Amino acid sequence: MTVVIGFEGSANKIGVGIIRDGEVLSNPRRTYITPPGQGFLPGETAKHHRSVILTVLQEALDEAGLKSADIDCVAYTKGPGMGAPLVTVAVVARTVAQLWGKPLLGVNHCIGHIEMGRLITNAQNPTVLYVIAYSERRYRIFGETIDIAVGNCLDRFARVIKISNDPSPGYNIEQMAKKGTKFIELPYTVKGMDVSFSGILSYIEETLFAMLVEITERAMAHCGSQEVLIVGGVGCNMRLQEMMGVMCKERGARIFATDESFCIDNGAMIAQAGWEMFRSGHVTELLDSWITQRYRTDEVEVTWRD
Amino acid sequence: MATCMSENGSERKLEFFLKVPFPSEREATIALQSLSPDPEPRKGGISKNLDVSGQTLSVRWTADEARILRVSVSSFLDHLSLVMETMDAFGPPVSQ
Numbered sequence: 001m002t003v004v005i006g007f008e009g010s011a012n013k014i015g016v017g018i019i020r021d022g023e024v025l026s027n028p029r030r031t032y033i034t035p036p037g038q039g040f041l042p043g044e045t046a047k048h049h050r051s052v053i054l055t056v057l058q059e060a061l062d063e064a065g066l067k068s069a070d071i072d073c074v075a076y077t078k079g080p081g082m083g084a085p086l087v088t089v090a091v092v093a094r095t096v097a098q099l100w101g102k103p104l105l106g107v108n109h110c111i112g113h114i115e116m117g118r119l120i121t122n123a124q125n126p127t128v129l130y131v132i133a134y135s136e137r138r139y140r141i142f143g144e145t146i147d148i149a150v151g152n153c154l155d156r157f158a159r160v161i162k163i164s165n166d167p168s169p170g171y172n173i174e175q176m177a178k179k180g181t182k183f184i185e186l187p188y189t190v191k192g193m194d195v196s197f198s199g200i201l202s203y204i205e206e207t208l209f210a211m212l213v214e215i216t217e218r219a220m221a222h223c224g225s226q227e228v229l230i231v232g233g234v235g236c237n238m239r240l241q242e243m244m245g246v247m248c249k250e251r252g253a254r255i256f257a258t259d260e261s262f263c264i265d266n267g268a269m270i271a272q273a274g275w276e277m278f279r280s281g282h283v284t285e286l287l288d289s290w291i292t293q294r295y296r297t298d299e300v301e302v303t304w305r306d
Numbered sequence: 307m308a309t310c311m312s313e314n315g316s317e318r319k320l321e322f323f324l325k326v327p328f329p330s331e332r333e334a335t336i337a338l339q340s341l342s343p344d345p346e347p348r349k350g351g352i353s354k355n356l357d358v359s360g361q362t363l364s365v366r367w368t369a370d371e372a373r374i375l376r377v378s379v380s381s382f383l384d385h386l387s388l389v390m391e392t393m394d395a396f397g398p399p400v401s402q
Contacts, residue, residue, distance in 0.1 A: 050388055068396065069400075083347055084347075088385070090343075091389060091392075092392050094343070095393065096396050098336040098339060098340065099400070101399070101400045286339045290343040
């Protein structure tokens with residue numbers, strides 16, 4: 001039996017989750033929500049996380065009905081993400097790991113999303129959006145944005161037109177888009193396997209998501225894959241899931257997605273990736289536990305899959 | 307305490323020293339290991355050195371500009387108090 005606690009705080013969500021052999025025992029989370037028209041800045045976000053992290057940690061233990069002695073490993077987000085919030089969370093993770101005498105594990109945030117997606121959906125060997133496929137011990141990045149991430153693009157669009165950030169800008173865009181009737185053709189920027197989102201901040205979901213569906217399909221064709229797994233906050237979007245579903249149906253492939261507890265940043269996904277890494281022998285020495293704002297998904301050696 | 311020192315008469319570096327007592331050497335070391343791994347956000351113009359001696363964590367900064375020094379010290383104190391709160395809530399350290 002292996003119990004891992006995971007700490008996540010690389011953007012505006014701070015979460016602590018506990019996993020025991022594939023079972024999510026607790027996954028409390030808080031979101032730092034800014035007023036409409038304002039994005040979240042590193043210093044303020046770090047301050048928010050700092051003010052709630054110990055409370056959320058206690059909640060995670062209480063909801064799981066566990067004591068610190070029951071934990072086998074402490075996992076935390078090493079990167080990528082915003083510097084100040086990452087440090088705040090890492091400092092607490094390092095401290096409790098030492099207080100409790102448990103090994104520490106630095107986890108790549110994107111791998112956290114992937115491992116949680118695999119656990120919840122049981123997809124066997126999916127092509128993952130953000131266009132990633134597993135091959136020979138690496139999550140291979142098939143295609144990526146050449147400038148900003150799709151979530152960042154949607155958030156900035158919401159900011160420009162002053163949509164509320166509660167519960168999240170993306171959710172509110174989606175609700176408004178459901179009532180839309182007119183489609184406006186906008187720059188559609190796919191370059192081979194990659195996409196570009198920065199040129200068009202006055203876009204509509206349809207265009208963005210169509211771009212993502214196209215490059216996912218291309219990755220599937222290259223890998224001969226029959227499964228798609230959508231992870232990350234934008235993965236909550238039902239329209240994206242619907243569009244991806246249409247493409248999958250045409251190819252006879254299956255689509256997998258998780259609900260908002262798990263596609264939005266959370267602590268349990270870090271715990272799950274930590275669980276996989278810990279069981280295959282990874283440990284992070286304290287000296288090497290520094291956080292990093294840039295951390296590519298393909299930098300990690302995936303020793304827990306064959 | 308911040309002091310100015312001249313080096314070769316041309317460069318002035320600012321220094322800041324901090325000594326923080328802990329209930330035990332073990333806790334001072336835990337604080338050291340939690341607070342030292344991350345690099346300074348600004349690459350240049352500042353360096354920070356942490357050390358434990360007995361039950362005391364000592365920190366020494368060297369900076370070119372007062373502003374950079376202030377920001378780094380202020381940030382460190384925030385993280386230090388977070389470590390201490392964590393120790394209060396989830397300590398004491400288990401026996402080794």
